[in-house]
Amino acid sequence: xxxxxxxxxxxxxxxxxxxxxxxxxxxxxxxxxxxxxxxxxxxxxxxxxxxxxxxxxxxxxxxxxxxxxxxxxxxxxxxxxxxxxxxxxxxxxxxxxxxxxxxxxxxxxxxxxxxxxxxxxxxxxxxxxxxxxxxxxxxxxxxxxxxxxxxxxxxxxxxxxxxxxxxxxxxxxxxxxxxxxxxxxxxxxxxxxxxxxxxxxxxxxxxxxxxxxxxxxxxxxxxxxxxxxxxxxxxxxxxxxxxxxxxxxxxxxxxxxxxxxxxxxxxxxxxxxxxxxxxxxxxxxxxxxxxxxxxxxxxxxxxxxxxxxxxxxxxxxxxxxxxxxxxxxxxxxxxxxxxxxxxxxxxxxxxxx
Amino acid sequence: xxxxxxxxxxxxxxxxxxxxxxxxxxxxxxxxxxxxxxxxxxxxxxxxxxxxxxxxxxxxxxxxxxxxxxxxxxxxxxxxxxxxxxxxxxxxxxxxxxxxxxxxxxxxxxxxxxxxxxxxxxxxxxxxxxxxxxxxxxxxxxxxxxxxxxxxxxxxxxxxxxxxxxxxxxxxxxxxxxxxxxxxxxxxxxxxxxxxxxxxxxxxxxxxxxxxxxxxxxxxxxxxxxxxxxxxxxxxxxxxxxxxxxxxxxxxxxxxxxxxxxxxxxxxxxxxxxxxxxxxxxxxxxxxxxxxxxxxxxxxxxxxxxxxxxxxxxxxxxxxxxxxxxxxxxxxxxxxxxxxxxxxxxxxxxxxxxxxxxxxxxxxxxxxxxxxxxxxxxxxxxxxxxxxxxxxxxxxxxxxxxxxxxxxxxxxxxxxxxxxxxxxxxxxxxxxxxxxxxxxxxxxxxxxxxxxxxxxxxxxxxxxxxxxxxxxxxxxxxxxxxxxxxxxxxxxxxxxxxxxxxxxxxxxxxxxxxxxxxxxxxxxxxxxxxxxxxxxxxxxxxxxxxxxxxxxxxxxxxxxxxxx
Numbered sequence: 001x002x003x004x005x006x007x008x009x010x011x012x013x014x015x016x017x018x019x020x021x022x023x024x025x026x027x028x029x030x031x032x033x034x035x036x037x038x039x040x041x042x043x044x045x046x047x048x049x050x051x052x053x054x055x056x057x058x059x060x061x062x063x064x065x066x067x068x069x070x071x072x073x074x075x076x077x078x079x080x081x082x083x084x085x086x087x088x089x090x091x092x093x094x095x096x097x098x099x100x101x102x103x104x105x106x107x108x109x110x111x112x113x114x115x116x117x118x119x120x121x122x123x124x125x126x127x128x129x130x131x132x133x134x135x136x137x138x139x140x141x142x143x144x145x146x147x148x149x150x151x152x153x154x155x156x157x158x159x160x161x162x163x164x165x166x167x168x169x170x171x172x173x174x175x176x177x178x179x180x181x182x183x184x185x186x187x188x189x190x191x192x193x194x195x196x197x198x199x200x201x202x203x204x205x206x207x208x209x210x211x212x213x214x215x216x217x218x219x220x221x222x223x224x225x226x227x228x229x230x231x232x233x234x235x236x237x238x239x240x241x242x243x244x245x246x247x248x249x250x251x252x253x254x255x256x257x258x259x260x261x262x263x264x265x266x267x268x269x270x271x272x273x274x275x276x277x278x279x280x281x282x283x284x285x286x287x288x289x290x291x292x293x294x295x296x297x298x299x300x301x302x303x304x305x306x307x308x309x310x311x312x313x314x315x316x317x318x319x320x321x322x323x324x325x326x327x328x329x330x331x332x333x334x335x336x337x338x339x340x341x342x343x344x345x346x347x348x349x350x351x352x353x
Numbered sequence: 354x355x356x357x358x359x360x361x362x363x364x365x366x367x368x369x370x371x372x373x374x375x376x377x378x379x380x381x382x383x384x385x386x387x388x389x390x391x392x393x394x395x396x397x398x399x400x401x402x403x404x405x406x407x408x409x410x411x412x413x414x415x416x417x418x419x420x421x422x423x424x425x426x427x428x429x430x431x432x433x434x435x436x437x438x439x440x441x442x443x444x445x446x447x448x449x450x451x452x453x454x455x456x457x458x459x460x461x462x463x464x465x466x467x468x469x470x471x472x473x474x475x476x477x478x479x480x481x482x483x484x485x486x487x488x489x490x491x492x493x494x495x496x497x498x499x500x501x502x503x504x505x506x507x508x509x510x511x512x513x514x515x516x517x518x519x520x521x522x523x524x525x526x527x528x529x530x531x532x533x534x535x536x537x538x539x540x541x542x543x544x545x546x547x548x549x550x551x552x553x554x555x556x557x558x559x560x561x562x563x564x565x566x567x568x569x570x571x572x573x574x575x576x577x578x579x580x581x582x583x584x585x586x587x588x589x590x591x592x593x594x595x596x597x598x599x600x601x602x603x604x605x606x607x608x609x610x611x612x613x614x615x616x617x618x619x620x621x622x623x624x625x626x627x628x629x630x631x632x633x634x635x636x637x638x639x640x641x642x643x644x645x646x647x648x649x650x651x652x653x654x655x656x657x658x659x660x661x662x663x664x665x666x667x668x669x670x671x672x673x674x675x676x677x678x679x680x681x682x683x684x685x686x687x688x689x690x691x692x693x694x695x696x697x698x699x700x701x702x703x704x705x706x707x708x709x710x711x712x713x714x715x716x717x718x719x720x721x722x723x724x725x726x727x728x729x730x731x732x733x734x735x736x737x738x739x740x741x742x743x744x745x746x747x748x749x750x751x752x753x754x755x756x757x758x759x760x761x762x763x764x765x766x767x768x769x770x771x772x773x774x775x776x777x778x779x780x781x782x783x784x785x786x787x788x789x790x791x792x793x794x795x796x797x798x799x800x801x802x803x804x805x806x807x808x809x810x811x812x813x814x815x816x817x818x819x820x821x822x823x824x825x826x827x828x829x830x831x832x833x834x835x836x837x838x839x840x841x842x843x844x845x846x847x848x849x850x851x852x853x854x855x856x857x858x859x860x861x862x863x864x865x866x867x868x869x870x871x872x873x874x875x876x877x878x879x880x881x882x883x884x885x886x887x888x889x890x891x892x893x894x895x896x897x898x899x900x901x902x903x904x905x906x907x908x909x910x911x912x913x914x915x916x917x
Contacts, residue, residue, distance in 0.1 A: 040831035041818035043749045054745045061743050065736040072732055075707055080725065083646070085714040093907070094714050098915055099652040107704040108697065115693045118743065123686050125745045130682040147521075182679075187516040188612055190677060190752060194818040198748020201678045204515060204606035206613055208679035221830070225752045225820040227509045229516060230429050233823035307827075329429055 041194045041221045047241075048170075048212045049177075050129050050197035057125050064114060129198075132211065139167060139178045145189030145202035145224070147331060148231040149293055149306040159254045160281070162293030163306045164238045168247040170213035176244070177213035187229060193222030193239050201226055214241040223307075230329035236307025257284030258296045259351050267348025270341050279332070282352065292332060299352045305330065317346045388472035389887055393479050394458025395783060398776075400483060401451035406854065407490075408442035411435045413847050416807075420840035422828040432824035433507035434526075438489075440510030441530065443764065444626065445537050446486045451772050452633040453482075453544045456572045458783065460548055462878035462885065463566045465557025465894040470550035474543050481540030485533040492529035506530035509822060511623065512593075514604030514615035519597050528597065531590040538587040545576035545583075552576075557877075559896040563657070564916075566876045566899065567650060570657050571636030575629050578664045582629065586622035589615060613678055620671035628667040631763060632660060634771035635702060638724045641778050642706050644874045645721035646713030649912065652705045653899060659698035659705075666695050676747040685744045692742035699735055703728065718872075719793035723774035726801050730766030734759060737812070752822075755815025761808050773800070773853065780857075781871045785883040786864030792856040800849035806842030810835050875900035 039045075046052040083094075143165075144151040152161050167178040182191055184202040191210065192199035200210040214220070224235035242250060260268075271277070272286050279292035287295075298304075301311055308326040309315040315326070320342055323330040337345065384392060415435055418427040427435065457475065461468055469475045492505045504526040508516050517527050552565065552573045565573075593615075595601035602608040604615045643650045650656060673692045676685055706728055715721070737759040741747050750756060773796070780788050814835045819826060826832055870879040877894060878885070879902055898904055898912035 043816055043818065051749075054749055057743065058740070058746045058749075061740055061746060065739055069732065069736055072703065072707070073729060076710070076725075076728060076732075079707060079710040080715060083710060083713050083715050085647075085716045093647050094712055096649050096910075096912075096915070097651065097708075097712060098649055099655065100708075103708070104652050104655050104701070104705075108701055111697045111700040115696060118739070119690050119693055122689050122743045122745065126685050126689070127682050129745055130685070187521055188513050190820075192752075192818075192820065194749060198745060199677050199751060200748070203612050203678060205609070205611065206606075206679065222818070223820060223823075227433075227513070227516070227822035229521060230433065230507075233429070233825050236827070 043194045045195050047216050047218075047220065048196040048214045050210075050212065051195055053125055053129060054198055057121065060121060061118065064118065068114075134179050134211070135175065135177065137176055138211070139176060140181065141165065141167070141178055142181045142183065143191055143202065145182070145184040145186075145191075145228070147186050147229050148224070148235040148327070150191075150235070150237060151185075151293065154251075157251055157255070159251065160294045161254060161297065161301075163236070163303065164240060164301050166240045166242055166247060166250050167212070167214060168244050169217050169241050170215065174244065175213060177211050179209065179211045182208040182210065188226045189224045189228050189235070190226035191222070191237070192225040193220050193237060195220050196222075196239060199225045212239075214239075217241045217243055217246075231327050234306060234308040234327045234330075236303075238303065238307060253300065253353070254297055256297075258282040259353055260284065261348075261351045264344070264348040264351050267344035267346070270337070270345045271348060274335065274337065274341075275333075276335075295349065295352060297352055298349050313346050313350055316349060317342055320345060386476075388468075388476045390457050390461050390469045390472065390475060391783075391885060391887075391889075393475055394454050394456075396479055397450045397454030397457055397482075400486070401447050401454055402854070402857070404442050404446040404450070404486065406850070408439050408447060409847060409850055411439040411442070413843055415439065416840040416843040418824060419826075419836050421837070422826050422830075422833050424825060427824065429824045430504075430507065433822075434505040436822060437506045437509055437512075437530075441489065441506065441534075442486075444510065444630070445534065446489070448630040448764070448768060449537070449541060450482060450486075452575070452630060453541070453548075455568075455633060455637065455772075455775055455779075456548055456576075457544070459779065459878060460551055460569055460572055461555065462881065462889055463569050463876055464552060464555060464560055465877050465890060465896065466551060466555035467889050469547050470555055471547050475547050478540040478543030478547065481543065482537050485535075485537030485540060488529060488536060489533035492526050495525070495529070511619055512615075513619075514593070514610070514612045515606045517593060517597075517615075518605055518607075520607070528594070531593050531597075535587055535590045538583045538590075541579055541583050545579035548572050548576040549580075557890075557894045557896060563654065564896060564899050567639035567653070567656055567660075568633070568636035571632045571639070571660055574660045574664045575632045578625050578629055578632075578667070581668065582622045582625040585618050589618035589622070592618075613675075616675050616678060617671070620674045621668075624671040624674065625664075625667045627760075627763060628663060630768050632663070634727070634768045635660070637771045637775040637778075638706065638727055640874075640876065641720050641724045641774055642709050642728075644872050645716045645718055645724075646710050647716070648709055648713040649900065649903075650705070651708035651711075652701075653916075655701055656705055659701045662698040663695060666691060666698070670695060673742055673744075673747070676744045677751050689742055689744050693739065696735060696739055703732055703735070718777075719788070719790060719797055720774045720778040720872075722794070722797045723770045723777065726797075727767050727770040727774065730762055730770065730804075734762035734766055737762065750815060752820055753815035754811045754819045754821060757821050758808050758811035758815060761811070765804060766808065770800075770804075773797075776857075778872065779878075780860070781867030782878055782883045782885070784861055784864070785867050786860055787867050787871060788860045788864060789856050792852055792859070796849050796853045796856060799845055799852065803842045803845030803847075803849055806845065807839050808842075810839045810842065814839070870902070873906075875903040877901055880905075 043051065044055065046055045140156055142153040142155060144153065150163050152165050168176045170176045180191065182200055182202040184204040186204065189202040190199045191202060196212040196214055197210055200208050202208065218241055220239040220241065222237040222239065224232055228235065268285065277287040277289055279289040280287055281289055281294045281296065283296040303309065304311045304316060304319055305323065305326050309319065318325045320335050320337065322334040323332045384396065387393065414427060415432065418424050418432055504524055506526045506529060508522055508527055512530065515521060552569055556565070592601065592603040596603050596605055602610040604610045604612060606612050639650055639656060669691045670688060672680060672684065672688045741750055741756065741759060777788050777793055814832050817831055819832050867883045869882055880894065881889060898916055900912045904911040904913065
C-alpha cells in the first residue's frame, strides 16, 4: 500500500515548488498562530497515507501548472510591453499575419504531451488509493450521516457513538488502518478531514467506502462538505487518533452500559419519562430511540451538538432548554422542561462517562 | 434614431418638445411588442444587468456574513437562500441573458442580415426568460416555505436530491426554482434555434461559414450546445416535480430512487453550461483583441476548430463534478482523461490570442484592458481546472473554497470581464455615444484589484479546509483573517460595478458622439450608423473576406488576397 511514486521523483519536484510551499506554509501557519492552538485542517499538513499521497501528487501538478503559468504569463507580459502602440507611429497598421501551421502544430503537440504525463500519473494514484485492499488488522467503522450530526458504529466491537470518531494510530511497525463505510439516513453529506484523506460523500441508498491510517496521535478536525440543509455549517467532525493502549481502553469503556449512579436517579427518571427516549438511546435504560445521537457515553465526549458547543453543564443545559442557542434549525426540539427538571437531567447526563 | 435626411426640404417639425403621457405609453408599448432583434438584444442586456446588481447585492450580503466567524448578519435560512439565489440568478438570469443579448444584437448585424430568422420566436423567447426570472424572484414573497411568509429556494443552485424532496424541502420554494428553470429553459431553446437558423441561412452574399466573424461562430456553437444541454435540465426538473407532486420516486431514496441520477442529469447540463457561458466570452475577446492589436486574428481556422472541439469534449466531462460520490476507479479515470483533454483546444485558443497580440500595436483602451485581464485570468482558471481534474486532489479540493475560487475565475475572471469588455466596445454602436473612458478605467482597475483580492485569497482558505455553503465557521480554524480579506475585495468590486452602472447612465446622455466606427474596426456592424436603423442595412452588403471593412479601408492590401 506504500506508493512508489512518492519515493521517486517527488524530491525534485518539491524543491521546484518550494516558492509556492513557502507562501502556503506562511499563510497557514500565520493564520493558525493568530487564531488558536488547533490550527487549520490544512491539506498541506497530511498525517495519513491517502492525504500524503494526494499532497505529493499535488506538488507534481503544481510544478507543471506553475511552469505553464510562468511561461505563458511571461510571454503575455513581454508582448504587452514590446508591442504596445507608441505615440509616434499611430497612423500605419502593423504587418498582418494570419497564422502559421508550424507554430500552431507546436502548441498543439506540447499540451498533448503534458496531458499524457498528467493523466498517467493521476491514474496511478487513483487506483492506489481507491482500490487499496483492506488488511485483516483494519478497523471497520460505519459512518451514518444525519441532518446535522454523525453516527459512528463499530460493528465488530459493538460500539455506537456520535460526532467524535476514535481510531488507533497506524505506524509502519503496527499498521492499523481504519476503513469507513459511509451511509446516510436522510440527505447527501460528505466526510472530510483534510489532514487524513480526501472527502467521500455519504449518499442515501448508495454506500461508499474510504480509508485512513493516521500516522500520529491527536485531534483532527473536519466537517460535512456537502450542503445538507439548514445547519450544514455546524455539522462538525472530530477524529481522535489514540495510541493503541488509549484506544483499547476507550473501546472497553464504550462497551459498558450507561453508568447508573443512584445520586442522579431523578435525572434518569426525567430522561426516561419525557420525550427524550423517542430519539436517544442510553444502553441499560428504557431509552432506545435512534433518530438522535446515542447518549450512553455522552460525558466522555468533548463536544455536544456535533461540535457546535463544548460539553459543559452550562452548555448542555442551554442546549436542552433551546437547541437554537447553538444551532438554529437543529432537529431537536426545545424540551419545555422546568428549571428543576433540567438541573436533574444535566446532572444525570454528566455522569454518563 | 433620428432620420438624418428628411426627404422634403422646408417641412416644419411640429413634434412637441415634451412627450405626453400617451406618447410614453406608446413608447413603452413599442418595446413590449417589438420583434426587432436589436431592441430585444437591449432588453436582454438591461434585464441581465439589473439582475447582475441584484445577485451582486446577494453576494455582498454573503460576504458580510462571512467576514467574521460566528457572525449574525444573516440568519442561516437567509444565508442558504442567498447563496442559492446568487448562483441561480448569476447563471440563468445574468449569464444566459447577457450572452443571448449580445447574440441577439450582434449576430444579424455581423452576418449582414436585417433581422433574426424568426423575429417573433425571438420576442417570445425573451418574454419566457423574463417570466422565468420573475417567477424565481416571486418566491421571496410567495414561496410559503418552512420559514413563514416568503421563502426563496434554499437548496443550492445544484439542488441535490434528496434534499429537494418534499420531506426535506416542504413548502413551495423548490417548486418556484424548478418551474422557473423549466420556463427559462424553453426561452433559451427558442433563442438557440433562432441563432442557428440565422447563422445558417441569413448570411449576406460572400459570407461563407469560414468568413463569419468568430463571435458568430461561437454563438453558433453555443446554440448547438444549448440544444443538447438544456434538455436534460428540463427533463430533470420535470422528474423532480413529478416526485414532489405525483408520487414519483426518481430521486426518492426512501423508496429506492437514486440521488446519484439527479447529479448525472444536473451535471450533464451543468458542465456544458459553463461552456455555453464562456464561449460567447471567447467570441467577444476574439473580436476585441484583434481590433486593439491592429492585427487580424491569428489562426482563424484553428480557432473555429478549437471551439467546435471544446463543445464536443465538454459533453463528456460532467462527472468530474462527482469524483467524490463513489464512482469506480475506472469511471474516475475516464473523467480525468476527458477533462484534461479540454485543456488542449482551450490552450490553442489562448496561444492564438497571444499570437494575435504578438507583433501588433496594442492600444490599451478600456475594452482591451478587460480582455487582457481576461487572458491572464482565464489562463489561471484553466490551470486550477487542471488541478481539479486530478481526481485524487479533487477529493481534497471538491466543495472547498478552492472550487469556489476556480469557478469564479471562470465566471467572473473570464465571462464577466469579457461581458464588460463587450459592453464598452459595442455601447457606442447601440446608443451612438461612447462610454466615458476615465470612469471606465476606474471601473476596470477597481474591479481588477477587487477581483484578485477576493478570489486569489479564496484558493487559500480552500487549501486550509474551508468547505463551501457554510453560513458561518468556527473561530479556531484559522480562516478568519483570510475571509475578512475576501470580503473586503468583494466590497471593492461592488464599488467598481456601481461606477460602471453610473457610466452606463451618464454616458447615455452626456457621452461623446460615437459615429459609425469609433474603434476603426473591421466587421459589418461598424458599417452601419450608430445606433443602426431598424432595417440594419439599406442595401444587402456583400463581403469578400473575414474583415470586409479592412478591405474597404485598405484597397491596396485587402484580406481576401491572403485568407486561406
